[in-house]
Amino acid sequence: MQLQQKLLSFYGDDFTGSTDAMEALTLSGLKTVLFLKPPTKELLDEKFANIQCIGIAGTSRTMTPEQMETKLKPILKQMQELGAPANHYKVCSTFDSSPSVGNIGKVLEMVLEINTTQVFVPIIAGAPPLHRYTVFGNHFARVGYKTFRLDNHPVMSNHPITPMQEADLIKHLAEQTDYFIDLADILTMNDYFTELEETVNKTVTKKKTKGLLFDVLTDDHLTKVGKLVWEKSITNQSFVIGSSGVEYALTKYWNSMKGNQEQHVENDRERRIEKEQVLVVSGSCSPITSDQIKHALDNGFTGLNVSPVKLMDSKTSSAYLNGLMNDVKDLVDEGKSVIVYSALGPDDISIDETREYLQSIGKEPSNSGQLLGEQFGTLIKTTVENTTLKRIVIAGGDTSSYATLKMNIYALEMIRSIAPGAPLCKSYSDIQKFNGLEIALKGGQLGQVDYFTKVHQGNVVKV
Incomplete structure (x- = not known):
C-alpha cells in the first residue's frame, strides 16, 4: 500500500x-x-x-x-x-x-x-x-x-x-x-x-x-x-x-x-552536530530541569539566576531586562555558554513570589508563562542579533511557546534527537541572522540530567 x-x-x-x-x-x-x-x-x-x-x-x-x-x-x-x-x-x-x-x-x-x-x-x-x-x-x-x-x-x-x-x-x-x-x-x-x-x-x-x-x-x-x-x-x-x-x-x-x-525521506544518514556555544533560558519549575541546570553549571556553563517578578513588573522590567541583556552579551562575547533561569525546582521561592505578584495585579498564575516567556524571547532575540551565537535552548513548555514567538522565525525542522521529545531543530526565517539558527525546546519533565551539556557538545547521531 x-x-x-x-x-x-x-x-x-x-x-x-x-x-x-x-x-x-x-x-x-x-x-x-x-x-x-x-x-x-x-x-x-x-x-x-x-x-x-x-x-x-x-x-x-x-x-x-x-x-x-x-x-x-x-x-x-x-x-x-x-x-x-x-x-x-x-x-x-x-x-x-x-x-x-x-x-x-x-x-x-x-x-x-x-x-x-x-x-x-x-x-x-x-x-x-x-x-x-x-x-x-x-x-x-x-x-x-x-x-x-x-x-x-x-x-x-x-x-x-x-x-x-x-x-x-x-x-x-x-x-x-x-x-x-x-x-x-x-x-x-x-x-x-x-x-x-x-x-x-x-x-x-x-x-x-x-x-x-x-x-x-x-x-x-x-x-x-x-x-x-x-x-x-x-x-x-x-x-x-x-x-x-x-x-x-x-x-x-x-x-x-x-x-x-x-x-519516506532517507532516515539512515548520519549527521554530525559540532560542539557549539549555547544560550539556555529556563522558565521551568521542574525538579528534572533543576538537576539539568545544576549539572550544566558543574560542567562549564555560567549561570544567571533572575527574578521573574522584576522581569514582569512594569516598574522594573525595562531596566532589569536591559541589564540582563548586557550581562548575557558580555558572557557570550567571552565565549561562554550561559544558562539564564528563573527557578531551581518546584520549591524555589520565586514561584510564590511570582504567584503573589500576579495576584496583586489581578492576573492568574497561568499568565506567568506568557509574561516571562515574552521577556526571555526579547533576551534571546537581542542576543542573537548582537553576537555570533548560533544555538539556543528554551526550557519550560509555556516559556518556550511565548519566547519563540518573539523571535523572527516562521518554521522549525528537526536536525537531531537529543532526548525523546526534545530535539534540536533548525529555524526558518526571512532574516539572515535567524535563518538556520539552531534551537531546542525542552519540556520541564523531559531529558536526562546531561541534556544541556549534550546540546552544547554535539556528536554523531543517526536522524
Whole structure:
C-alpha cells in the first residue's frame, strides 16, 4: 500500500509538545516542518512542496475556554483546510489541563463542530517510547527508573498551573466537557484488530460516544490504534486528540504497510552536530530541569539566576531586562555558554513570589508563562542579533511557546534527537541572522540530567 504525499497536520498546545510530535514523525523518516502559524498554500507550494506532515506550534495549553473559542477554533479550521486526511490536536503526554486552563474537553467539542461528519474523536495519551502508559483509563509516566500514576507523579502532581491530581483520564475529562467519553480498555486492545474495530463501532453506536480514550501499554497497542485512526481518516477526514502517542501510533502502522518505504525521506544518514556555544533560558519549575541546570553549571556553563517578578513588573522590567541583556552579551562575547533561569525546582521561592505578584495585579498564575516567556524571547532575540551565537535552548513548555514567538522565525525542522521529545531543530526565517539558527525546546519533565551539556557538545547521531 502506497502512502499519499500529505499525511497529517497537527497543532501542538505548546511549542515543546509541537517539537515532540515533529520528532516522532521525523525519526520515522517522514518529511515534517513545524510552523509558528498556519502556513499559506503559497508558502507550502513555494518552499515546502515535498513535506508529508505539517505542524502548527500553538499556545492553547494556557488558554481559557473562551480564548480557545476565539483564537484556537479558527486555527483548527485552517489546519483542516490544509487537506491532510488526519488532523491531530496534540496535548502534553502527561495530559495536564483543567476546566479553566488548557481545557481538552472544550477542544473535543470544537473539533466535532468543525468536522460535522465525524461521529467520535479518538483520544490517545499513552506513548511507550516516552514511557507514558494508559491502563484501564489511568495514566502513568516514568521519572528516572520509576513509573508513577499521574496523581503521584513528582512533577505533574505539583505543576504550578495545572496540577494533575486525577490519574483516571475519563474522570479528568468529565470535569471539562458534558460530552460522553468512553474507554477502549487494555483487554479490548489485546484483541485482534477486527475485534477491536467491531467493539469500537458498537461502543460508539450504542452509547453515543463523542470521545473514545484508548488504553496504550505496548507498541502493538500503538500499531492497532494507528491503523484504526488512519483507516477512518482516509475514509472521512478526521480529528484525533492526544499526545505524540498519536504520531508514534500512525508511524508504526505506516511503517508496517508494504511498499511505503519509498515514500519516506532517507532516515539512515548520519549527521554530525559540532560542539557549539549555547544560550539556555529556563522558565521551568521542574525538579528534572533543576538537576539539568545544576549539572550544566558543574560542567562549564555560567549561570544567571533572575527574578521573574522584576522581569514582569512594569516598574522594573525595562531596566532589569536591559541589564540582563548586557550581562548575557558580555558572557557570550567571552565565549561562554550561559544558562539564564528563573527557578531551581518546584520549591524555589520565586514561584510564590511570582504567584503573589500576579495576584496583586489581578492576573492568574497561568499568565506567568506568557509574561516571562515574552521577556526571555526579547533576551534571546537581542542576543542573537548582537553576537555570533548560533544555538539556543528554551526550557519550560509555556516559556518556550511565548519566547519563540518573539523571535523572527516562521518554521522549525528537526536536525537531531537529543532526548525523546526534545530535539534540536533548525529555524526558518526571512532574516539572515535567524535563518538556520539552531534551537531546542525542552519540556520541564523531559531529558536526562546531561541534556544541556549534550546540546552544547554535539556528536554523531543517526536522524
